[in-house]
Amino acid sequence: MQQVTERATGEYDDYRRIVHDSFQHWYREGKDSWTGARTNDRVADFVCASAPPECRRVLDIGCGRGHQTAEIATRLDAEVTGLDLLDVWDAPTPRRGTARLHQGDFLGFAADPVDLLVDNGCLHHQRREDWPGWIGHGRELLRPGGVWTISCFLSPGSEVVAMPLADGRHNWWLTESALLELFAEQGFESIGSLVIDRQFNYQGAWLKYLAVSFTQSEE
Ligand SMILES: C[S@@+](CC[C@H](N)C(=O)[O-])C[C@H]1O[C@@H](n2cnc3c(N)ncnc32)[C@H](O)[C@@H]1O
Numbered sequence: 001m002q003q004v005t006e007r008a009t010g011e012y013d014d015y016r017r018i019v020h021d022s023f024q025h026w027y028r029e030g031k032d033s034w035t036g037a038r039t040n041d042r043v044a045d046f047v048c049a050s051a052p053p054e055c056r057r058v059l060d061i062g063c064g065r066g067h068q069t070a071e072i073a074t075r076l077d078a079e080v081t082g083l084d085l086l087d088v089w090d091a092p093t094p095r096r097g098t099a100r101l102h103q104g105d106f107l108g109f110a111a112d113p114v115d116l117l118v119d120n121g122c123l124h125h126q127r128r129e130d131w132p133g134w135i136g137h138g139r140e141l142l143r144p145g146g147v148w149t150i151s152c153f154l155s156p157g158s159e160v161v162a163m164p165l166a167d168g169r170h171n172w173w174l175t176e177s178a179l180l181e182l183f184a185e186q187g188f189e190s191i192g193s194l195v196i197d198r199q200f201n202y203q204g205a206w207l208k209y210l211a212v213s214f215t216q217s218e219e
Pocket of ligand 1: 035036040083106121
C-alpha cells in the first residue's frame with residue numbers, strides 16, 4: 001500500500017515538474033498571452049460579482065504574474081494570496097486590500113479557510129486523475145458558505161478533450177456538464193456561469209472559456 005502511495009506521489013511530482021518547466025518557458029519567452037488579456041477582465045468581473053458577502057480572504061490558485069490577484073484585491077478590498085508554482089510575480093500594488101505571492105503547489109498549500117477561491121486557468125492543466133483531489137483540497141480551504149470561481153477551456157463538443165502540448169503539459173477542454181459533475185461529487189452546486197469567447201482559433205476550433213461559480217450545497 002505504501003509503495004502505491006509513493007509511486008503515485010512520484011508521478012505527481014514528475015508531472016508538476018513538467019508544468020513548472022513548461023510555464024517557466026512560456027513566461028520567459030513572453031508567450032503568456034493570458035496575462036492582462038481582455039478575457040481576464042471578464043473573468044475578474046465574474047469573480048467579483050460572484051464573491052460572497054463579507055469577502056475578506058481570497059486565494060487565487062495559479063496566479064501567474066499576479067495581475068488578476070491585485071485587481072481582485074483592489075475591487076473587493078480583500079486580503080488576496082496569489083499561489084503559483086513559479087515566482088513570475090510583477091503585479092502592481094493594489095489600490096485597496098493586499099495582494100501577495102505564495103510560491104508553491106496548490107495540493108501542498110495549507111491555510112486558514114478563505115471566503116473565495118479563484119482558479120483562472122489552472123485546473124485544466126492538471127492530470128485528469130488529480131481533479132477530484134484538487135477539488136477536495138479546495139473544499140478544505142473554503143469556509144462554509146464560501147464561493148469557488150473557476151475558469152477553464154470549454155470543449156466545442158459534448159466530450160472532454162485532451163489537447164496536450166509537445167512538452168507534456170496537459171490542456172484539457174472541459175464540458176459544462178463534466179465540470180458541474182466533478183464539483184457536485186464534492187458537494188458543490190453552481191450559482192452562475194459565463195462563456196467567454198477567446199476569439200482565437202486553435203487547431204481548427206474556436207477557443208472559449210467557461211467560468212462557473214460554485215458554493216457548497218446545503219445538505
Ligand atoms: C494559464 S496560467 C494562468 C495564470 C493566471 N491565473 C492568469 O489568469 O493570469 C496557469 C498558472 O497556473 C500555475 N500552476 C499550474 N499548476 C499549478 C499548481 N499545481 N499549483 C500552483 N500553481 C500552478 C502555472 O505556473 C501558471 O502560472
